[in-house]
Amino acid sequence: MKKLLLGIAGLWAAGALGFWYWADARTSRVTYRTIAVRRGDLRTTINATGTIEPEEVVDVGAQVAGMIESFGADPADPGKPVSYGTRVEQGTVLARLDSSLFKARVEQAKGRVARDEADILQAKAKLAQAERDYERSRKLHARGNGVIAPQEYDAAVSTYEVAKAALVVAEGALLVSRADLQEATVNLGYTTIKSPVKGVILDRRINIGQTVVASLNAPSLFLIAKDLSRMQIWSSVNETDIGSIREGQAVHFTVGAFPHDRFEGKVTQIRLNASMSQNVVTYTVVVSFDNVGGKLMPYLTARLQFEVESRKDVPVVPNAALRWQPRAENVVPEERPNLASYTRRNRARPAGKDAEPREDSAAEADRKPVLWARDGDYVRPVPVELGLTDGTSTEIRGGNVKDGMEIVTGATRAESATDAISILPHTWTEKK
Incomplete structure (x- = not known):
């Protein structure tokens, strides 16, 4: 009987030891995805679209009525008449009416x-x-x-x-x-229509033989851009963003014609005559830029980014690191009782606002944003203060975060030889 009891006890001990090894193996097979804290530049922007316009255009009309008899000669090639894109000087003959x-x-x-x-x-x-x-x-x-x-x-x-x-x-x-x-x-x-300015003909709106009838409003015959080395973008900015726009603000923009090029300009005017379309109020913001090389043409569609705020050479982490939350068994034992205070959704401060994050309720007032640093097979919380965010990365202020520190952005752990549990940035998801 004694031998039987000893045998049963031995089997129970072996089973308990085997279960402990199995549980320990499950816990130890956690693979953390980490990223090193780096220093970089952050910039928050407001996106908008607009149309490239010449800074000054002149609508050349006719002050008398008559039939278009001929066009003037192109200054660059006297054998050709003036037409679209012709560069003209002040006084260049554009067209002649029948003068009989x-x-x-x-x-x-x-x-x-x-x-x-x-x-x-x-x-x-x-x-x-x-x-x-x-x-x-x-x-x-x-x-x-x-x-x-x-x-x-x-x-x-x-x-x-x-x-x-x-x-x-x-x-x-x-x-x-x-x-x-x-x-x-x-x-x-x-009857001899001349260019009043030096510039480029953007549009020719008449043909030979066409009769021009001058009335209270002079008919438009030619549209001349005075100077294409300085141009503007007339952009539409939503009313919710207009408060962050100011004169002299830096603007970066691209155009579809040159998708790999990035251009720069500055806000020169905020027009107060707002427009409403489908209950959406927008304001016209004028952005001026240099076009000395003549690369950009009038009326191209531009995609603009108004630079609201920027930081240079600051510690930054991806926002995924702020969203990820571990399970209790993955946290170092001494921090597990405090886990509840770290489970709020981390928030980066909006562009142009104070660094204090907004709270969802008074109960969350004492909860701080936190990053998770790897500590052996566990993770350890690193409370931080958040600065500027561009929607992808966030500036880190204060805390014990150092350059090069490995911060966890996600984790996976094996459940068996053929199955696994994936720890996503937000929650755990078990495969069934």
Whole structure:
């Protein structure tokens, strides 16, 4: 009987020892995914889209009506007419209208000027004759004794006054005819349409033979960009982000035409005339940039990143390290009683806000963000303070975090030779 009891006890001890080895083997077969704390630069941004526009464009119109007779010559190649993309100088001829009617009006005005000049000569001659008659009559009238009848004297005076008035009228008519000649000459000049500025033709909106009708609004014939070495982006920024935009703010942007190139600019204007579309309010923000090489063309769509805040050479960790939470049996034994205080979701402070994280409730007020550092087969909590985040990585402030420290971002452990339990950044997921 004694031998039987000893045998049973031995079997029980062997089974307990085997179970302990099995449980210990399960616990020890945990593989942690870690990443080293590094120093780097962080930048928080606001994303938006916009359209590249020239800083200054001139809409060239016609001030008189007429048919397009011809285009001017390209300054770079006189054998070619000006067209889209032609670089023009100030005064370059862009187009000519049919000037036949305007030339005829100039000739008519010249004829009226000549006629009025002749009328002035005639009026001066009549005035001179009337003045001589008046002088003779005045001298005879002054002698008295009835040498000249009063009626004759009055007629001489009247004739003289009328002659002076006729000269004034003739001189006024000459002024009007000369003004008409000047107007006709100016209108004739308007039949030759010239570039008012130095720039590049973005758009030509007419063809030879087309009739231009000038009315209250001058018809647009050419659109000229004054200077393509300086350009702008008109971007639409959501009302929730506009508070973080300021003049002089740095902006990075890309365009689809050059997907591998990154361009830079600065905010130069925040326009207050907001627009609403489908209950979404947006503001137009103007971003200026240098385009000295002429690489970027007008009206390209740009994807912008407004730099809200930045940090240089600070300790950073991926946000996955802040989200991962271990199971109790993976934590060093002395920290297991405090595990509940570390299970809140770690929060990085939003861009442009104070470093204090917001709490979900008063009960969480004493809970701190924590990273998990590997300690043998276990992990050890490292309380930290969080700084800036760009959505992928977060700045670490304070705590005992050092450059190169291995921080756990996830773990997996084998459950059997053919099965495993995966410890994801958020929770454990058992394979069944």
